[in-house]
Amino acid sequence: MSALAAAPAILEAKGLSVRFGGLFALNALDLTVRRGEVLGLIGPNGSGKTTFFNVTSGIYPAAAGTIVLDGRDITREPAHALAGLGLARTFQRSRLCLPLSVFDNIALGAQERLPQGVIDNLLRRRTLTRTVAALAEEARDLARLFNPDLAQRLDEPAVALGMIDRRRVEICRALIGRPKILLLDEPSAGMTHDETNQLIDEILDVQRSRGDLTVIIVEHEMGLIERITDRCVVLNYGRKICEGHFREVAADPTVREAYLGHS
């Protein structure tokens, strides 16, 4: 913990606000994420957790404040520029391209370093075959970390996979771009308790094997948050109401009130 507390900040939000009409979905949020930590972002429904992910990944514009990723101001960067800067994410509702093969889906995450030009893609077929083989090897290795069976199913359409494997593919897609920071939006959604635990174990394994990967996770299942996170930030009505280790946060009266309401 102490080593983490001393680690440099990889993501820093200052005074960050997002507005939907008259509603502040995020209200002057200050948040610092340190390199290599697993940060839990929790709070009741509508408290701004996913909004934070969406503004960080460039889907929503910020009304005020700044976001700095690894020393670079990304507040005004368009969504497509962020993958190249080391940010990857998953979505609460699985957003795989279901008719496409597992490999195609994972390859989407690596597309920053794949040939972009028309000539490279259409005419330099030998190089193309080589990049396909190299990326397939990488995708297979990554999928094997989660599930050896999945590594053998790269040619199947994503729609043929069960929920847990779809989540795994989503995380593989995010990881194959070798991000510095990974935003996980409710990885447990749509899965059973056991499946969730299994997936979280796998994510932790992967995170540990990639020393400096930083993870922010939004989750409603508190047991899971307790197991996986180094630190938690609690949001309510777009504001940070508490911050600290899960046990401290869980004991905090403001947090209890936010979840349970006035008694």
Place this chain on the structure above:
Amino acid sequence: MLMRHRSTQDEVPRDALPMAAGVRARRTSDFAVFAAVVAACAGAVAFLVHAEDQRLVLSTLVACGIAWFAAARFRVIAAVERGAAGHPWPTRLVLVAACLGILVVLREDNFGLLMLATVLIYATVCLGLTIQLGYAGLSNFCAAAFLGCGGYTAAALGQAEGIAIPDLAGILLGGAVAVAIGSLLVLPLLRTRGHYAALTTLAFGVMFNVFLDANEMLGGPQGLKLAPITLFGWDFSNDLSLFGMTFSFYANYVLLCLALTAAALALVGLLDRSWIGIRLDAVRLDEVAAQVFGLRIARWKILAFTLGNVLAGMAGAIYAKMTGFIAPNNFTLGDSLMMVSIVILGGIGNRWGVLPAALIVVLLPEKLQFIQEYRLLLFAVLVILVLVLSPSGLLPRRTRTLVAGRQA
């Protein structure tokens, strides 16, 4: 942790040699099936195009329909696909042979060859639409307008006094003009989605037509005349003499259209099996996810739109030269809808599907003259019937597999 997954590595590997031999045998038999099906299709096409007797046409059509659904039901189509995929070069050879066979059979049938060339023109435009609609998910309900751009470019070049531009350059220029005029539509197309984008293109198509009608320089509603194509010194209005056979001059156009369609098929195929193919699919299926993983949505949409319009424009220039006369009512909203329906009927995103679909859509109304006004009704019923029986079109698109599932 490690015990959790069933390990596939522990399974006893199946004996590699006999399996490889078995796979090879199946591939060869698949290819034989493919060749037989292509031969049968070529025969049916030649017969349908040539046949005059209405009852014969109708019964052949019914037979073809039954054969098609039987083929789909008993996985003959899947075998054909496997056979073709396993032997790329023999596949191309068989296809070329089939085309030449049809050409030889129909060599003296002017009207038949004209229709065949028209089918190929439509197929080429629809291959462009496959890139736009099938891959990138761009609505385009004004494909006929881009066909018209190419056609009117060729016509205008013919009208210009004093400058002689070779016809090959004219065809390429037709593609370029379609792209240039299409670029007017890019901005509204990038800002709209779904029904709204469809409406934008629909309005553009209508606008194009109104413009042509009003423009005196482009002949107004009377249209423009064109001289036949001369390519590398060969005048396309001459009959062809090859191997002791005489081919009607329309065979020139069929060959040229075949070359264009083949090039379009190759382009679409290469595009599909490249990183760009994956990117276009991602743009169509989920713009948000595509953006988050670094895709510039606008760039890929513009690329798809441009490639599609090049094909339409080039096809249009050839089409105008072939018919020798174009007018605004060759490029109406109805024609655009026909083209979209070809893509849907063939199976959105399957490049081979546009061939049978274009054949049905172009040929049928011509062949069913005997029911006169009702022919479009019958045609519509037929399209609905096909889509009821096979909701994803005649040849549904398969999952792209750039890598094998099981490791060798």
